[in-house]
Amino acid sequence: MAKYLVTGGAGFIGSHLVSALLAKKHDVIVLDNLLTGKIENVPEEAHFVLGSICDAPLVKKLLEGTDGCFHLAAIPSVLKANEAWLDTHQINLAGTITIFDAARTANKGCPVPVVYASSAAVYGDNTDLPLSESCQPTPVGAYGVDKFACELHARVAGIVHKVPTYGLRFFNVYGPRQDPNSPYTGVISIFMDRLKQKQPLFVYGDGKQTRDFIFVRDIANFCIEAMSHAAVDAPVSNACCGKGVSILELTEILIPLFGHQVEIIFKPPRIGEVYHSVGDVSLAIEQLGMRAQTDLATGLAELHAYQESMP
Numbered sequence: 107m108a109k110y111l112v113t114g115g116a117g118f119i120g121s122h123l124v125s126a127l128l129a130k131k132h133d134v135i136v137l138d139n140l141l142t143g144k145i146e147n148v149p150e151e152a153h154f155v156l157g158s159i160c161d162a163p164l165v166k167k168l169l170e171g172t173d174g175c176f177h178l179a180a181i182p183s184v185l186k187a188n189e190a191w192l193d194t195h196q197i198n199l200a201g202t203i204t205i206f207d208a209a210r211t212a213n214k215g216c217p218v219p220v221v222y223a224s225s226a227a228v229y230g231d232n233t234d235l236p237l238s239e240s241c242q243p244t245p246v247g248a249y250g251v252d253k254f255a256c257e258l259h260a261r262v263a264g265i266v267h268k269v270p271t272y273g274l275r276f277f278n279v280y281g282p283r284q285d286p287n288s289p290y291t292g293v294i295s296i297f298m299d300r301l302k303q304k305q306p307l308f309v310y311g312d313g314k315q316t317r318d319f320i321f322v323r324d325i326a327n328f329c330i331e332a333m334s335h336a337a338v339d340a341p342v343s344n345a346c347c348g349k350g351v352s353i354l355e356l357t358e359i360l361i362p363l364f365g366h367q368v369e370i371i372f373k374p375p376r377i378g379e380v381y382h383s384v385g386d387v388s389l390a391i392e393q394l395g396m397r398a399q400t401d402l403a404t405g406l407a408e409l410h411a412y413q414e415s416m417p
């Protein structure tokens with residue numbers, strides 16, 4: 107049994123990670139400022155602290171005596187990061203450095219490991235598929251640049267300060283409690299919402315554009331496994347399924363879940379949309395010895411059942 111700090115533990119992914127850690131009988135402290143997270147997402151067995159990852163003395167105090175940190179707190183909005191450039195940078199990058207800095211001495215003056223959320227956004231509009239960690243990152247917005255900078259500062263944490271880290275480049279994470287406005291999985295929420303209301307589905311372009319969707323419980327398992335592979339050479343790997351699913355394929359899985367047909371209306375392609383995104387799973391398999399377990403049909407059925415159970 108270990109004791110971990112989970113930042114962003116009231117959020118979508120963080121709350122599933124907290125549940126998975128508690129199920130393994132670990133002690134969990136959650137640090138979250140509830141900017142997008144919800145207190146009701148945090149299981150009662152976790153110790154919740156309302157506060158910011160940018161509050162260095164608080165982070166230092168909370169990390170002291172733990173066995174490590176899962177750092178997921180961020181403003182995960184590509185749009186907001188471009189609009190509120192400096193403000194989101196303070197959280198997405200400076201907040202991450204605050205965590206790495208506190209990890210330097212958290213174990214009686216010695217370092218504790220940090221597993222942190224990076225993103226497929228570091229690949230930007232790279233078209234060299236499948237997207238592999240060996241590609242040169244070419245992020246195209248403030249959010250992706252800050253996530254890539256987190257990976258570079260993880261190198262500082264390891265090389266200069268001997269803090270072991272592991273960065274996971276999450277792809278399109280979906281599942282219960284996902285943000286309906288998420289740029290990663292918004293299409294799933296929108297389609298489900300319209301299907302529920304028996305309204306047509308709008309598909310932009312030819313619908314053959316692909317995304318690599320991964321179920322949130324698989325992501326939680328990636329994080330837990332990464333904790334035992336954190337190292338001072340700052341490893342980073344993709345957290346994805348390695349399968350590109352087209353928007354039309356998505357409609358074929360979703361429609362039967364609702365038991366009625368709706369019209370699919372094609373609209374002009376959206377300018378600037380990345381056409382294909384699929385990750386390479388080989389490095390994660392080599393380094394972490396694991397791959398995602400939940401196929402899209404199973405994960406979407408669970409998401410559908412969850413949404414049906416909500417008032």
Ligand SMILES: NC(=O)c1ccc[n+]([C@@H]2O[C@H](COP(=O)([O-])OP(=O)(O)OC[C@H]3O[C@@H](n4cnc5c(N)ncnc54)[C@H](O)[C@@H]3O)[C@@H](O)[C@H]2O)c1
Nearest residue numbers: 114117118119139141142143158159179180182276279290
């Ligand atoms: N959802 C995805 O598909 C996806 C894809 C790639 C990367 N990510 C990354 O995964 C992580 C979790 O994302 P999510 O989808 O669960 O988003 P989320 O918004 O549900 O979770 C983020 C959490 O961080 C908290 N937070 C924000 N600023 C904070 C601060 N200053 N101090 C403390 N807490 C703060 C929020 O309240 C929220 O609970 C983020 O780092 C995000 O960038 C997510």
